[in-house]
Amino acid sequence: MAAQAQQETALDSLRGREIGVEQEHLDRVYRRLEEKIHEAEFLMNDAAQRGQVGTPGALAERDAQVFRAGIHLNRLNNEFEDFLFGRIDLLLGKDGKKGPDGAYTAVEPAEGAVRDDSTADIAETLHIGRIGVLDQDYAPLVIDWRAPAAAPFYRSTPVDPGRVVRRRVIRSKGRRVLGVEDDLMRPELKAFLDGHELSVIGDGALMAALGQARSHTMRDIVASIQAEQDLVIRAPAASVTYVEGGPGTGKTAVALHRAAYLLYQDRRRYAGGILIVSPTPLLVSYTEGVLPSLGEEGQVAIRAIGSLVEGAEAMLYDSPSVARAKGSSRMLKVLRKAARGALELNDSPARLRVVAFGRRLELEAEELAGIRRTALGGTAPVNLLRPRARKLLLDALWERSGAAGRHTDPELAAELRSSFDEDITGEDSFIAFLDAWWPELTPAAVLAAMADERRLGRWARRILNPGEVRKVARSLRRDGNSVHDVAMLDELQAILGAPARPRRKRELDPLDQLTGLEELMPVREESQRERAERLAQERVEYAHVIVDEAQDLTPMQWRMVGRRGRHATWTVVGDPAQSSWSDPDEAAQARDEALGTRPRRRFELTVNYRNPAEIAELASKVLALAMPGSVSPKAVRSTGVEPRFTVVGDTLAETVRDEAARLLERVDGTVGVVVAMQRREEARRWLAGLGDRVVALGSLEAKGLEYDATVVVSPAEIADESPAGLRVLYVALTRATQQLTVVSAERDEPDAAGVPDLLRD
Numbered sequence: 153m154a155a156q157a158q159q160e161t162a163l164d165s166l167r168g169r170e171i172g173v174e175q176e177h178l179d180r181v182y183r184r185l186e187e188k189i190h191e192a193e194f195l196m197n198d199a200a201q202r203g204q205v206g207t208p209g210a211l212a213e214r215d216a217q218v219f220r221a222g223i224h225l226n227r228l229n230n231e232f233e234d235f236l237f238g239r240i241d242l243l244l245g246k247d248g249k250k251g252p253d254g255a256y257t258a259v260e261p262a263e264g265a266v267r268d269d270s271t272a273d274i275a276e277t278l279h280i281g282r283i284g285v286l287d288q289d290y291a292p293l294v295i296d297w298r299a300p301a302a303a304p305f306y307r308s309t310p311v312d313p314g315r316v317v318r319r320r321v322i323r324s325k326g327r328r329v330l331g332v333e334d335d336l337m338r339p340e341l342k343a344f345l346d347g348h349e350l351s352v353i354g355d356g357a358l359m360a361a362l363g364q365a366r367s368h369t370m371r372d373i374v375a376s377i378q379a380e381q382d383l384v385i386r387a388p389a390a391s392v393t394y395v396e397g398g399p400g401t402g403k404t405a406v407a408l409h410r411a412a413y414l415l416y417q418d419r420r421r422y423a424g425g426i427l428i429v430s431p432t433p434l435l436v437s438y439t440e441g442v443l444p445s446l447g448e449e450g451q452v453a454i455r456a457i458g459s460l461v462e463g464a465e466a467m468l469y470d471s472p473s474v475a476r477a478k479g480s481s482r483m484l485k486v487l488r489k490a491a492r493g494a495l496e497l498n499d500s501p502a503r504l505r506v507v508a509f510g511r512r513l514e515l516e517a518e519e520l521a522g523i524r525r526t527a528l529g530g531t532a533p534v535n536l537l538r539p540r541a542r543k544l545l546l547d548a549l550w551e552r553s554g555a556a557g558r559h560t561d562p563e564l565a566a567e568l569r570s571s572f573d574e575d576i577t578g579e580d581s582f583i584a585f586l587d588a589w590w591p592e593l594t595p596a597a598v599l600a601a602m603a604d605e606r607r608l609g610r611w612a613r614r615i616l617n618p619g620e621v622r623k624v625a626r627s628l629r630r631d632g633n634s635v636h637d638v639a640m641l642d643e644l645q646a647i648l649g650a651p652a653r654p655r656r657k658r659e660l661d662p663l664d665q666l667t668g669l670e671e672l673m674p675v676r677e678e679s680q681r682e683r684a685e686r687l688a689q690e691r692v693e694y695a696h697v698i699v700d701e702a703q704d705l706t707p708m709q710w711r712m713v714g715r716r717g718r719h720a721t722w723t724v725v726g727d728p729a730q731s732s733w734s735d736p737d738e739a740a741q742a743r744d745e746a747l748g749t750r751p752r753r754r755f756e757l758t759v760n761y762r763n764p765a766e767i768a769e770l771a772s773k774v775l776a777l778a779m780p781g782s783v784s785p786k787a788v789r790s791t792g793v794e795p796r797f798t799v800v801g802d803t804l805a806e807t808v809r810d811e812a813a814r815l816l817e818r819v820d821g822t823v824g825v826v827v828a829m830q831r832r833e834e835a836r837r838w839l840a841g842l843g844d845r846v847v848a849l850g851s852l853e854a855k856g857l858e859y860d861a862t863v864v865v866s867p868a869e870i871a872d873e874s875p876a877g878l879r880v881l882y883v884a885l886t887r888a889t890q891q892l893t894v895v896s897a898e899r900d901e902p903d904a905a906g907v908p909d910l911l912r913d
């Protein structure tokens with residue numbers, strides 16, 4: 153006993169000493185940061201005081217300096233949770249070259265760095281942190297985690313250690329170092345630092361991070377990014393980076409860290425913005441804090457797929473069959489027809505009557521229909537075809553007037569024609585006719601028109617079946633938009649095009665005012681070039697698009713997202729086994745169309761960091777049913793706690809509530825109760841009063857989220873709710889980091905141990 157106590161005291165004092173060493177370094181870093189904050193403040197003031205006078209070039213330079221110093225200051229002032237989090241101790245490198253961050257660049261050790269008796273000296277120690285800090289002599293005090301010199305911190309493994317001997321994760325709060333965890337990359341080596349043997353503390357940082365209780369927001373993983381993840385994060389942003397991996401393999405985390413990495417690498421290139429598309433608003437708020445914790449804000453927009461269209465936030469869910477009809481590429485054809493058909497709603501005038509050159513001219517319904525057909529030929533946006541339709545109307549009226557043959561001299565004929573056109577286009581009745589006959593259509597108006605079942609039936613003939621028509625029309629009569637409506641609105645915007653706007657009135661000439669001429673002038677329509685320029689300004693496109701949970705995008709959603717990154721590079725992360733879309737092949741085709749022929753680089757993540765082996769094993773039974781033949785990711789840890797099975801007692805409400813309460817006592821963090829979508833509302837009521845550590849979620853809302861413990865309510869009900877139900881159940885079963893309880897109802901056909909049919913061997 154005494155020997156053990158002695159050993160523990162020795163370990164404690166060793167740990168204390170190592171913490172002290174890191175504390176000293178952190179103190180130096182903060183002193184240097186303060187100096188830099190003063191420098192930045194000085195620069196700002198200095199630049200601001202340089203007065204108003206000066207050449208335009210000098211003023212621009214001053215503004216740029218103030219701007220840069222402002223950003224810098226902002227970053228330095230950011231109170232980072234744990235500013236400094238890592239350290240690597242390295243052997244001497246092959247060549248003696250240093251990179252821009254002041255660190256040696258060689259990945260492999262120099263010959264002779266390891267002596268024959270397996271001893272070696274540490275030649276370089278690097279500290280890794282959220283941003284880089286240099287001392288007065290430009291030696292690195294902290295290396296930015298995204299810098300090339302930090303890569304060995306993430307890449308090095310005992311199998312392929314490179315120059316790294318010891319990898320240390322430093323835990324700190326504010327300015328205080330709380331602990332260190334070491335991993336030895338070359339355990340066979342006896343290494344010396346400044347004459348002392350290198351010490352090793354703890355069992356590694358990854359396990360410490362994974363065991364922590366979860367809150368309602370995601371944490372960054374900078375301190376423990378694993379080698380296969382690091383490869384994705386630092387992959388060059390050429391074309392399309394495609395990442396697949398099972399639940400909990402860190403796809404979302406990797407996507408967020410990649411955004412921060414790309415900005416660090418090439419801030420100028422990504423000034424065009426990075427868009428991260430997330431499946432639900434819940435996942436957006438869960439992940440929102442990660443980028444600011446990595447020192448990045450502003451240039452990255454994280455948006456739910458239902459919030460990509462300005463002014464059309466999705467608040468509703470569609471039933472699976474409605475979602476399937478609205479999301480499939482068949483809907484594109486329906487929308488094209490609807491956009492054209494919407495021109496002819498009930499109040500469209502049946503005839504055109506005008507007076508020109510003192511004669512009454514008329515066009516009847518049939519002629520008007522012919523002109524409309526001609527104008528609509530081709531695929532140009534409907535709102536942009538109005539000038540063409542107007543021209544065709546004038547041609548027909550000109551023909552009718554009989555004036556066409558009056559002059560043989562082309563110049564005179566042209567003059568006559570132009571005064572004929574002016575006569576008509578100035579007439580109120582013609583303008584009113586055009587507005588009614590070729591109204592300017594908005595996406596919302598077309599969607600509203602589709603809510604009429606008979607009309608939709610016409611537009612969707614031979615595309616949707618009558619049952620689908622009925623259900624889709626009914627769903628469009630609700631107040632508010634669903635996620636799938638938003639993709640339809642965006643498509644309609646593309647089909648309709650931005651309407652041609654009248655040019656801004658020119659400055660009024662006093663003479664015009666006298667004569668009132670301005671009012672008599674017909675309003676000139678916007679030219680093609682002006683319109684193109686305006687559209688270019690209004691376009692919402694990004695330099696890089698990251699799609700999270702990409703397996704869930706419907707073909708219509710791929711088209712919507714595709715329009716936001718026509719010239720972008722892409723990172724697409726997903727897991728086909730978790731797809732809630734009924735027809736993954738159709739969606740894959742739409743994805744390929746959205747991404748074009750750009751070359752892809754594929755990565756696979758293989759380790760499950762979220763679920764303990766006990767939960768992962770249970771989930772793999774559903775995976776085998778949902779996607780026979782696919783391989784589950786390997787769980788990295790085990791808790792010894794098996795999933796618990798219970799059967800509904802008196803009422804479902806009571807059983808679920810009791811199970812949630814039980815789990816709240818067993819974990820420190822969050823508990824998620826996952827139910828079929830149709831039970832979302834009641835499930836919230838079941839949990840009333842249990843506090844904010846527990847939440848109720850519909851199965852589709854659970855996407856991407858995680859909890860310390862989960863209660864999955866009636867697997868059969870979740871699986872039966874949609875054609876993709878088994879894959880949705882697989883998602884539900886893989887949300888817990890520690891404990892899982894499955895509640896079975898009668899339809900689950902539980903056995904004597906309460907295990908539902910779907911989860912038995």
Ligand SMILES: Nc1ncnc2c1ncn2[C@@H]1O[C@H](COP(=O)(O)OP(=O)(O)OP(=O)(O)O)[C@@H](O)[C@H]1O
Pocket residue numbers: 358361362371372373376377378381397398399400401402403404405406727730761762855856857858886
């Ligand atoms: N290298 C790592 N170090 C520490 N934690 C990690 C690491 N990689 C992943 N994690 C943790 O594992 C959990 C799962 O990560 P994430 O949500 O990114 O996985 P995912 O692949 O997107 O999962 P899903 O497909 O189920 O949504 C998170 O809590 C994340 O912080």
